Amino acid sequence: MKKAFKWSNLYLWFVFILLYLPIFFLIIYSFNAGDVMQGWDGFSLKHYAELFADTRIIEIVVNTFLIALLSSLLASILGTAGALYIYDQRNQLIKNIFLSLNNILLVSPDVIIGASFLILFTVVGFSLGFASVLLSHIAFSIPIVVLMVLPRLQEMNQSLVAAAKDLGANNWQMLSRVILPVISPGILAGFFMAFTYSLDDFAVTFFVTGNGFSTLSVEIYSRARQGVSLEINALSAMMFVVSLVLVLLYYVISTRSSKNKKRGTRLVTPATEGL
Amino acid sequence: MKSKQQRQLFYLVPYGAWLLLFVIAPLVLLLFQSLTNANGGLTLHNYAVYFGSGTYLRMTFNSVWFAFLITLITLVISYPMAYLLNQLKQKQFWLLLVILPTWINLLLKTYAFIGLLSKTGTVNNFMSFFGIAPQQLLFSDWSFLLVAAYIEIPFMILPIFNSLAEIDPKLEQASRDLGANKWQTLRRVILPLSMPGVKAGIQAVFIPSLSLFMITRLIGGNRVITLGTAIEEHFLVTQNWQLGSTIGVILIVAMVVTMILTRDRVKKNTRK
């Protein structure tokens, strides 16, 4: 018994090391005085200095966060509307059709999303750049928000709505005073998910970005194809910290909002296609 | 019930517009594109090219084969991991640690492997301690499998973990009580009950594995070509959108087939 226990711990450690090795490898080398990811030439912050002096990278980081923020905000609004519509729909057939359509972008491989959006933008004559990337990010984030909000609506106590109606609330009052406060944890979770999807996305952006505009993922891709630069390591170390903060925030929010209920924290990952 | 109709319309307009513009229209356009020639005329020519060419068929077979291998590798590593995680005391915390790497940009993780696997990189240095001469680890089938499996592992662990966590611990106790040892309990009770999670994991890994073009480019060199790589190539390099769309349609068909094969046959009441 004792021995089997040890083996299982060993396995857990093995997988955890496997999962984190590449990440810590990147971060450690970001402090290397040398210029390549091999051989340790001493500690230095010079790659961070390079990073902060690189106006192109900084501009791209700002763009990336701007896209993430705007797209997740707009997707939260549109996705919530979608969830409310699906929830309100009494016709089971229509409801199922909408749910299926909603999930198409979630399960589609990102190259398909990217390629088909590229065709769409070209056909309607929309020029590629900031706007096309933003629209694409909003588009693939909406179903995520719907998926996070819908369960909250379904859990909502029906008599709450009935009571509000009984007390004479109109549509807008019902939405703002009763429904939105109840589902706000779902919307917030959807917003966070959409935000990380957007930050992580490479493939869709790669298809619809055109020449003038770039996000972090696209930039890393093109630099990595040219070879190793420790400036990217410095960047990844900083991105790791940002991710960590986001995860903690999300964790705190989701545990706090589900604490008084019995359901455990169910964490959701960005699905692979959003990466 | 006029107010209800107003309300419905208020929600439907923005959401419906999104569905039409960004879900239905792109798919229709993709299908349409695959059925046209360079002048815009309707034709089945692209499908004839695809199915008539050994290269494309071999590429498709390879892509499916690699996706299968990636799925198998991640499943073999992830199932025991999910099982062991589920037995830990602070399991939600440890699960968070499994999920954390997925929140780090995929490109950055791939980039790390360039450093780890390059000819003078860390892995080769480590091997040379044991007297093994440096080898080209990058741009091989194995490096592609390794990196792709690395990326996908959390997406396999998560659904399996969730389905394992949903199993009533009393069932395991009941099985032991009826005379089954740990192994028999795993095989006859736990494994069958966690199948929905395994299927969800296969879905979450197999479909994206068909289309991981950035990893094939950065790690696999151009040795491994997936359906995704081919689509990217036709759209962004050779600018043959018609054939690219054809391969896209093939990829969608592969996706649908996968989902049908892995769907949950037993409808779970009306929950979810």
Add this chain to the structure above:
Amino acid sequence: MAEQTPIIEFKSVSLAYGDTEILKGIDLSLEQGKFYTLLGPSGSGKTTILNLISGQLAATSGDILFENKRINDVPVEKRTVNTVFQDYALFPNMNVFENVAFGPSIKKMSKNDIERQVHDMLKLVKLDQYADRDISELSGGQRQRVAIARALANDPKVLLLDEPLSALDYKLRKDMQYELREIQQRLGITFVFVTHDQEEALAMSDWIFVMNDGVIQQNGTPEDIYDEPINHFVADFIGESNIVDGIMKTDYVVHFVGKDFENVDAGMRPNERVEVVLRPEDLDLTTIENGKLIVTIDDQSFRGDYYEITAIDDDGNEWQVQATNSAQVGERVGLTFDPEDIHIMRFNESEDDFDARLESYEDDDEE
């Protein structure tokens, strides 16, 4: 208890998680073929005892013996006891037949033997028409029966039942009580039944262990425990009781609510402080002149076969009375009872002391 080798014995068994003691030095001995009940409120440790017998939990100290062999280190699957779980714990991926066949198939019985065994067991619980049903198609009562059949299919020497009836509605529960008792008598194996329902325990058991705070408070036949509760907890937990403080002046004379009463207890120190128990059904309403106690009716409700009356005496003590005749709220009436209805409890008297005292003065009486 009779001179027979016990099938299960606990010798000062304790279980603790860190500083939290769940069981404190449990001693018990179970005989072959009897229906035992562990009765107590939730958290009293009754289910823990069940889990120690089945092997799901390991004791921190003490010995657990099965047919005189120490089984502390025998794993769950090697023990010849089986459990009916509280929420049945039926395997949802198997149908009724497969659930019941699980144990026999693990034992590598032949196909024919398995089929015969499953059939016999399903017949025993009157579900032989349901072998091919899915678990999700069964009602609560039917699931209950499958769980019993599944546990019995391994031919256990002891069947453990963890609050098996708690999820059923009242009528079904009554039927199952009767049926479980019948199955136990037909098979002649030992049943260990856990419940927090004292009525259930009294109706079904040969022998009851009353538990609280990880300690066995009292054990005995249902009649013993009901008629002679050893302490305040048992008196309060089993049935309804009126408990007042009193003084045992001499043998057979107890003083409470300002009066001396004749009773049938003895063997205590003169003027010892005691607690006096009077069961509501032993009290009757009478005229003030005939009343041993004078009370004012505070509340009355009709319960079908009797009136449940709350009355208050002049000292402010509350008395529960189950009377056949009704009264008026606010009316002053007398309460009457027989000397043998008075039960005396000494403070901190152990079961052994109680038995010894009882024997000593009952012997005196015979002389």
